[in-house]
Amino acid sequence: MSVSPPQTAKITIRPLYYRDIEAIKDLAQDNSLDNQQDGLASFKQDLQQVQRWYGLLKLLSWFPNPFQHDLGFYVAHKEVPQTSTTQLRGVIQVAPFNSSRSTWRVEQVLIKEDQSDLEFFSDPRGVASNLLRYCLEKIWEARTWVIEVNIHQKNIIALYRQNGFQPLAELSYWSLSPQLLEQLAHSEPDLPNLLPVSNADAHLLYQLDCVSMPPLLRQVFDRHTQDFKTNFPRALANKLKNWCGEIEMSRGYVFEPQRKAAIGYFELALSKNGNLPHKAKLTVHPAYTWLYPKLLTQMARIAQKYPLTPLELVSADYQHEREEYLEKLQAQRVEHTLLMSRSVWHKLKESKPEGIPLSEVFSGLHPVPRQPIPSPWLKVSHPGQNRNEPDKSGNQRSFTGEKPPESPENTENGGKNIEQ
Known part of the structure; x- marks a missing residue:
């Protein structure tokens, strides 16, 4: 008789639905990751505004406008394969920090803890880490993320350090x-x-x-x-x-x-x-x-x-x-x-390069026939020979390589030699 291994619960992260708001309100009553003393009160106010204007905010999130990212809530659900029920395990709220949306801010992170769960804040497989990594990967506009946490909450600081956050101020x-x-x-x-x-x-x-x-x-x-x-x-x-x-x-x-x-x-x-x-x-x-x-x-x-x-x-x-x-x-x-x-x-997903035949690659490397351009011919001395160095016959050459004119003495001596 074989015993099948127990089915592990699967964590699914998705954007906020209207039916999740009441469950999030119950989760906010007993929270574990409130970043600031008044951060939870601000979170509840934003949640009330979302519940009141959910249809309009959902419509505005589909095209560019000043209110496009006001619905910045993502929820984590635990799904058991053998059952069709899901249970809310956590929620995260994010928002752009500047107008260019190059920097984003984590407004609030809330998780639901049970004593039966073997989850700790610094667990990289926990719900809080999964929520953070989901936002880091899915929001492509963000180049920098900022978060603010109470300095006395050491476990929460360890969670953010586990996910790459470093102290700034x-x-x-x-x-x-x-x-x-x-x-x-x-x-x-x-x-x-x-x-x-x-x-x-x-x-x-x-x-x-x-x-x-x-x-x-x-x-x-x-x-x-x-x-x-x-x-x-x-x-x-x-x-x-x-x-x-x-x-x-x-x-x-x-x-x-x-x-x-x-x-x-x-x-x-x-x-x-x-x-x-x-x-x-x-x-x-x-x-x-x-x-x-x-x-x-x-x-x-x-x-x-x-x-x-x-x-x-x-x-x-x-x-x-x-x-x-x-x-x-x-x-x-x-x-x-x-x-x-x-x-x-x-990381950008690069498409596979097209397979170009080698013959087509070499075809572009052939020399292109060009008509020679005529240029004036200059008399230049031999590169290995000095400009004022005498040639083989013993005569000095000028800068242009021509023989210098003969002096009168050489002419007279030459004439005497001819007469003799």
Whole structure:
């Protein structure tokens, strides 16, 4: 009696279907791979938007448009050959990082763990590694991938290192309390050249972004002027979010008239009802670090028009002046993350070369008959003979190879010899 070996479960990865959304919501309640503290909340908000506009987003994903990659979810299912049932095992969310889509970002990775599964985070055959490799192979536009993970989650960092990600920078998330914002709002910021942001200022913001980061990050992010412009469909969608949503945007930059350059920029995402904290993005020229107090004061004054809630700000490890100023303000460091990246080179499938007969190859190597071109004949001395060297008869030759004229002495001697 022969015993057949047990059938192993097969992992299948595919794009998101509408029927997967409820299972993903249940999976998000008990997750193991949340990259950031508020990353899971953002993931749930994106999932609600996908559930609401799934049909439209699916249609927009079929042709080039600004919303083509908003449906960037891929799910992993476990299939048992003897049964027709499938079980959701994991989900990954990815999105383009820049307008040229040369750099992509892994927004979130969630997996479902059972005690019966012999899977660990660093297992190259695990669900999380399969999801990462699927995106690395299938998305051909991406040349670089970035991901952000909490610096204290050693197992998750090991997972990404297993898949080729290397540390790029360390980021710190700071929280400014409402009392601290109120104190900052009392002072008057001296910013006479504070201007609103428009698409005409995209080249100024691009130059400021390039000079405010190290060369390695600039190469990985690969931003261009187009990244700082807002197209009409995206601007219309942002307007609708401001009117109907809970977030309102406010942007501005500081212009230096002598250098004709932008030296500071801020972007505020303000909560209208106070349920979420205010979030700020701040970029300052390295030579104008004295702008930090003034820009923070300006943001605090804008935040006073909305419900009192903390303001969250991000700083990188190469922005020492920003971190020193936030520590001086006694801001609270709420999270410390690690930014990781890896490059991807896709192999192109080359077609088999056509078998050309050898006779056809040699036919192109025959010499082509050409008519000789006549050229003037020059008298040149022998290459092995010196120009002023005497010839065999003992006479000197000139530069052109002709004999020099005979001197009168030689002529007289020659005449005497003839007479004798």
